[in-house]
Amino acid sequence: MILSRVKPAVGGESPASEKKKKNKGRKSPRVEDYLNQRDYLGAMTLLEFQRSVGEREEDADLWLGYCAFHLGDYRRAMEEYKTSTQKPDCPDDVWVYLACTHFFLGLYKEAEEAANKAPKSQLQNRLLFHLAHKFNDEKKLMGFHQNLEDVTEDQLSLASIHYMRSHYQEAIDIYKRILLQNRDFLALNVYVALCYYKLDYYDVSQEVLAVYLQSIPDSTIALNLKACNHFRLYNGKAAEAELKNLIDISSSSFEFAKELIRHNLVVFRGGEGALQVLPPLIDVISEARLNLVIYYLRQDDVQEAYNLIKDLEPTTPQEYILKGVVNAALGQEVGSRDHLKIAQQFFQLVGGSASECDTIPGRQCMASCFFLLRQFEDVLIYLNSVKSYFYNEDTFNFNYAQAKAALGNYREAEETFLLIQGEKIKTDYVYLSWLARCYIMNKKARSAWELYLKMETSAESFSLLQLIANDCYKMGQFYYSAKAFDILERLDQNPEYWEGKRGACVGIFQLILAGREPRETLREVLPLLRNTGNPQVEYIIRALKKWAKDNRVSL
Amino acid sequence: MERAERQKTKLITNQPYDESLEVNDSEEVASVYTPTPRQTVSRKSRRQVRAMANNSSDEYEEDSKPKKKESQPAGQQGLSENEEEDDDDDDDDDSDETESDEDEGEPGTAPEGAYDPADYDHLPVTAEIKELFQYITRYTPQTIELDHKLKPFIPDFIPAVGDIDAFLKVPRPDNKQDNLGLLVLDEPCTKQSDPTVLSLWLSENSKQHNITEVKVKSLENPEKNPKVIENWIESISELHRSKPPATVHYTRSMPDIDSLMQEWPPEFEELLGKVSLPTADINCDLGEYIDIICGILDIPVYKSRIHSLHVLFTLYSEFKNSQHFKALAEGQKSDTLSVPRSGTGDPETLTFD
Incomplete structure (x- = not known):
């Protein structure tokens, strides 16, 4: 194993151990005790103290580097190792340690340089392997992959690459194999739990995780994962309770994963505090950027969402979906076909992929893709397949109803439109116009007319009038058609509106004769006709009056 | 067949805005679209085949089949998520198809229930009125295209779980095995020393x-x-x-505390029964008051009063912590309730014994 390599990485360790024994004799605290408890802050404080009083000299940087590294303070670790490399008697292996700190600080170029100064070792190979992954260099990746040996650390390192490349099953296989040989490697249970989490098997993840938490109940990583499982299985409240538990048991000097916890608190609270917490975490926690985009989308700030995501090269389904969503929203907002095209392609990519085609987001993607292509039959197929998950969800219902209406299923479309609660959608002209059409097609012209009456006068209300006038005419609902044409004519002296009104008024008369409209309605027709100064008016009115007289209808 | 074709074309003509997109896309859709079912076929293939057979034999003419097949089967296969839902889905599909076949009709020209002048031909009306009726058909209502708007589904917020230990970690400088990432996760414990x-x-x-x-x-x-x-x-x-208690080195000699704790002469004690010690209210500044109190307690005051005050408070704390005087003071308290006391609390233990 790598930790028992033949050549000591750091020379002159014996004085330190002697000193430790001495320390024991004096009943002073020992670094070892702190390390055993993984109290690295304690260990570092003690090491610094020992250095300041001259008890430790030559190896203090390396120990401090080791502690800072495992504390997660990579910057500090980097500084210690840098100091070490500048010393004349520095062991060569320190270069690879320095490279490790660079790696965790995201300084991949520097990491590669430093790693190449170190002698060949398993650690160096693993590091270069992971760097090749970060650089997306498949050729190098394969080379370093071949150098991996059948030792635990190398195999675990390989498993973590599988995990990062979303090959969760391969990772699980490695972990389970090693666990079979080493039952006491409890930490591997957490790795397996992480894989199951990513595979959406949250309860399995929870079970495997419990094995670890039983022996180490205050593990930050494990408790955070537990919270995430709760978020997926139950809700944000349950998840937050788990995190709260973790925060309560942590000492104030505990900084590890603090950013992760802050990030997840925002997630569990449905975006509360997103603008304060997330921006500094962008590029620190990969999800932070996505979550900020989601936050902006929820606030209807599409432009801001787009700015954040436009340079992101998507790799995970979540990233593809978000890019698709943002492009769809922006494309429709500014009327850009390029954005819509990108959106449609990303949706298609996710919805058609093996891993996502059977997930709810995958189905939503396919539906969105076809929606953008205006292939509403296909939209309905996909939306129908997930509709039980979205009962009473405005966004879903809005799209669903439009698809139904587009296919002429106005009855169900109307029902679905009416399920929508959000004011923002309900005042959207797309909603109003489609609902009005559904009403008219379902012979509820009066309801459509009421939609018009509730609108402020605007270009949209004018369009709605045209819709009501013509659709009602088409459906033989001449009363509201005539009313709509009458107003249109007053707003715009287009002879076409007169023709429409004329036909609609006669249509009402016909309906009366057929007994489908009460005779009294004729009384309302006359003023409508009189609003127009056209010689034909008198002719029609005379005919109507004559009939009224003959049939004893008082006008 | 005619009908099916008309539907197809109509869908496109209805959206002139889309026409230019249509050409490339329909090809792309077909190619990426087909893999979808292949993934799911494994689970539900037989059922779907049956469903497909039903559809084609029941509802479509032989020659219309190829047209429909393009989209329908793919969709249906994509639908079947698991066994239980399958029946529902099938039902949905069936109803959708009937809807799209019957309700949809010809969306552009004559929707269901549209006005048809022939319905009114039978009305017994005069020629004049019949002529009037022609106004109805003289106007052809416009077909108004409505915009669609996709409300993109916004995904849930995504919690972060972090990456898995990649074993890119520095070993202990003494090369002892630390087992980090194996026996325990390589993370600091939550209780870190301050x-x-x-x-x-x-x-x-x-x-x-x-x-x-x-x-x-x-x-x-x-x-x-x-x-x-x-x-x-x-x-x-x-x-x-x-910590051990701090020791103060006085620059000038001070009497030791034990001697200061000695009793006062009896006459003085007697006097204290009648007159109380001067309180902080007396008309003098703080410095003078300190001098008075130190004088009464036999504490010398040199240049700086700090050292004298230190002795004073040491004396006070000595009395306060002394079991003997505590018991005495408590006994006295119950005895001498009527004795008026100075307002300040602290001289109490100093005053009586």
């Missing part, structure tokens, strides 16, 4: 007070973090408890 407190301890322990640099951190939202403050106070007072 560096400030620990370094105070260390310098205390080693009697090395020459460490000048003591980092004291500040707290950003103290009102929100009472726990942190309590912990700090707790750990610092624990530190102080462990």
Whole structure:
């Protein structure tokens, strides 16, 4: 194993151990005790103290580097190792340690340089392997992959690459194999739990995780994962309770994963505090950027969402979906076909992929893709397949109803439109116009007319009038058609509106004769006709009056 | 067949806006679209085949089949998520198809229930009125295209779980195995020592007070973090408890505390029964008051009153902590309730014995 390599990485360790024994004799605290408890802050404080009083000299940087590294303070670790490399008697292996700190600080170029100064070792190979992954260099990746040996650390390192490349099953296989040989490697249970989490098997993840938490109940990583499982299985409240538990048991000097916890608190609270917490975490926690985009989308700030995501090269389904969503929203907002095209392609990519085609987001993607292509039959197929998950969800219902209406299923479309609660959608002209059409097609012209009456006068209300006038005419609902044409004519002296009104008024008369409209309605027709100064008016009115007289209808 | 074709074309003509997109896309859709079913076929293939057979035989003419097949089967296969839902889905599909076949009709020209002048031909009306009726058909209502708007589904917020240990970690400088990432996760424990407190301890322990640099951190939202403050106070007072009491070296000689604790002469004691000691209310400044009190207690006052005050408070604390005087004072308290006391609390134990 790598930790028992033949050549000591750091020379002159014996004085330190002697000193430790001495320390024991004096009943002073020992670094070892702190390390055993993984109290690295304690260990570092003690090491610094020992250095300041001259008890430790030559190896203090390396120990401090080791502690800072495992504390997660990579910057500090980097500084210690840098100091070490500048010393004349520095062991060569320190270069690879320095490279490790660079790696965790995201300084991949520097990491590669430093790693190449170190002698060949398993650690160096693993590091270069992971760097090749970060650089997306498949050729190098394969080379370093071949150098991996059948030792635990190398195999675990390989498993973590599988995990990062979303090959969760391969990772699980490695972990389970090693666990079979080493039952006491409890930490591997957490790795397996992480894989199951990513595979959406949250309860399995929870079970495997419990094995670890039983022996180490205050593990930050494990408790955070537990919270995430709760978020997926139950809700944000349950998840937050788990995190709260973790925060309560942590000492104030505990900084590890603090950013992760802050990030997840925002997630569990449905975006509360997103603008304060997330921006500094962008590029620190990969999800932070996505979550900020989601936050902006929820606030209807599409432009801001787009700015954040436009340079992101998507790799995970979540990233593809978000890019698709943002492009769809922006494309429709500014009327850009390029954005819509990108959106449609990303949706298609996710919805058609093996891993996502059977997930709810995958189905939503396919539906969105076809929606953008205006292939509403296909939209309905996909939306129908997930509709039980979205009962009473405005966004879903809005799209669903439009698809139904587009296919002429106005009855169900109307029902679905009416399920929508959000004011923002309900005042959207797309909603109003489609609902009005559904009403008219379902012979509820009066309801459509009421939609018009509730609108402020605007270009949209004018369009709605045209819709009501013509659709009602088409459906033989001449009363509201005539009313709509009458107003249109007053707003715009287009002879076409007169023709429409004329036909609609006669249509009402016909309906009366057929007994489908009460005779009294004729009384309302006359003023409508009189609003127009056209010689034909008198002719029609005379005919109507004559009939009224003959049939004893008082006008 | 005619009908099916008309539907197809109509869908496109209805959206002139899309026409230009249509050409490329329909090809792309077909190619990427087909893999979808292949993934799911494994689970439900037989059922779907049957469903497909049903559809084609029941509802479509032989020649219309190829047209429909293109989209329909793919969709249906995509639908079947699991066994239980399958029946529902099938039902849905069927109803959708009937809807799209019957209700949809010809969306552009004659929707269901549209006005048809023939319905009114039978009306017994005069020729004049019949002529009037022609106005109805003289106007052809416009077909108004409505915009669609896709409300993109916004995904849920995504929690972060972090990456898995990649075993890119530095070993211990002494090359002992640390088992980090194997027996336990490679993470610091949640209970980390407070560096400030620990370094105070260390310098205390080693009697090395020459460490000048003591980092004291500040707290950003103290009102929100009472726990942190309590912990700090707790750990610092624990530190102080462990320290030996501080010793003060007086520059001039001071009487020792035991001699100061001796009884006053009996006459003075007697006088105290009638007159109380001067309180801080008497008309003099603080310095003079200190001089008076120290004088009464036989504490010399030199240039600086600090040392004298130190002796005074040491004497006070000695009395206060003395079991003997405590018992005495308590006994007296119950005895001499009527005796008027000075307003200040502290002279009590000093005054009586």
